[in-house]
Amino acid sequence: MTVTEAEAKSVLRRHRKIDSWFVSRYGMNLYRGCFHNCIYCDGRAEGYYVSGEFGEDVLVKVNAIDVLRRELDAKRRRKPLPRSYIMLGGGVGDSYQPIEKKYELTRRALQLVHDSGFPVHVLTKSTLVTRDADILKAVNQRGRAIVSFSFSSVDDRISDIVEPRVPPPSERLEAIRFFKGEGLACGMFLLPVIPGVTDSAELLEEAVAKASGVGVDFIIFGGMTLKEGRQRTYFEEKIKDHYPRLTVDYRHIYRGSKWGEPAYEYADSLNRSFGAIARRYNMPIRMPPALYQDILGGNDLVVVILEHIDYLLRKRGERSTFGRAAYSISQVPEYLWEMKGDLRKVRGVDETVECVVLEILDMGKSSYYEQLLSGDT
C-alpha cells in the first residue's frame, strides 16, 4: 500500500444543485482512493481519475484543514453559503479508512464544521467513526449531525468476500445502535445491492429488519452500477473467483450504459421488491422531513420535497412531472417566494406541482408529500 501526500487547492465541493439523497449542497474528499478496496467500488472506474492502483494507493490532502478553514470562513464571503448538510463520505474514498487513524483529517474537518455551525451528514463503512462521537454530538447540539453507514447486505460472510477490509455489517449495526443511544439520527445506505449475491428478497428483508431493530431513521436503497473498464473487469474477476457457480449473467443486466446502470427491468423489479419490504416495516426510503425542514432555505426545501415526491411516485410505477419541475426550480436564480404568481412559467410546473410548491412556501411542508410518505394516497 502506498500513501502519497499532496497539497489541495480546494476541499469543499459545491454541487450545482442540492442533492436530495443526502440533503446536501457540499461534499468533500479528504482522501483520494480507498484502502477498503470493496470489489464493487465504482471509484475504480476511469471516469473518477483516481491515479495509481485503486485499493492500494491513496492520496492524502495534507493541507486540507487549512484550505477548509478558509473555505468555511464566513468573513471571507460576500454572501453566506446556503445552509444544508455538509456531506463527509461517499465519492472516491471512505473518510474513515485506516489512514484516518494517523492523519485525523476527518476528525479535524468535523471540528471546523462544528465551529461553522453547519449541520453534517457522515457516510462511512467504518466503525472508526465512533472515535468522533464527541464532536458529532457537539455538532448535533449546535445544528444537526446524521451518521449513516453503507451496506451491500447485513450478512457478515458475504461482506467478508465483497468488502473484506471493512468492519462486518454486524459491527456497523452496533455502531448505529450506539449513535442512536447518543441521540443522533442514523441512516442505512443499502447500496450497492449486488445482482445474484445480495439482491434476494430474504437478504433485503433481513437488512430492513435489522436496521429497524437498531433504530435506523431511514434507508436509502440502490442497485449496483458497473461501468465498463477497470471497475467491470475487476468486479467480474473477483466475483467469479468467489462465486464460480453464480447463475446471474451480468451481460444481461449491464449492457454498457454510460453510467453503468443496470437494465430497467432488473432495476424496476428490485426496487419494487425492496419497496414492498420497506412498507411492511414502515421504514422511510428517503430522509424524513423532520431531519431537514428547519435547515433548508425556500428553493432548496422545495427542490428536495419535489424530488422525494417524484421518487415515491415512480417507485409506485406512476408517471411524475415533479422531478422535471424540481430540476427547473433548482436553476431559478430568484427566491421562489418572490415569484409566487409566476410559478407556472417555470418549466415542468403544472397545476398540481404549483399547489405543492405554494404550500411548501407558505407552510414549510407539503401535505401531499406527507400522505405519500404515510402511504395514505
Ligand code: SF4
Ligand atoms: S468503502 Fe466506499 S469508497 Fe471505499 S472501496 Fe468501499 S465502496 Fe469504495
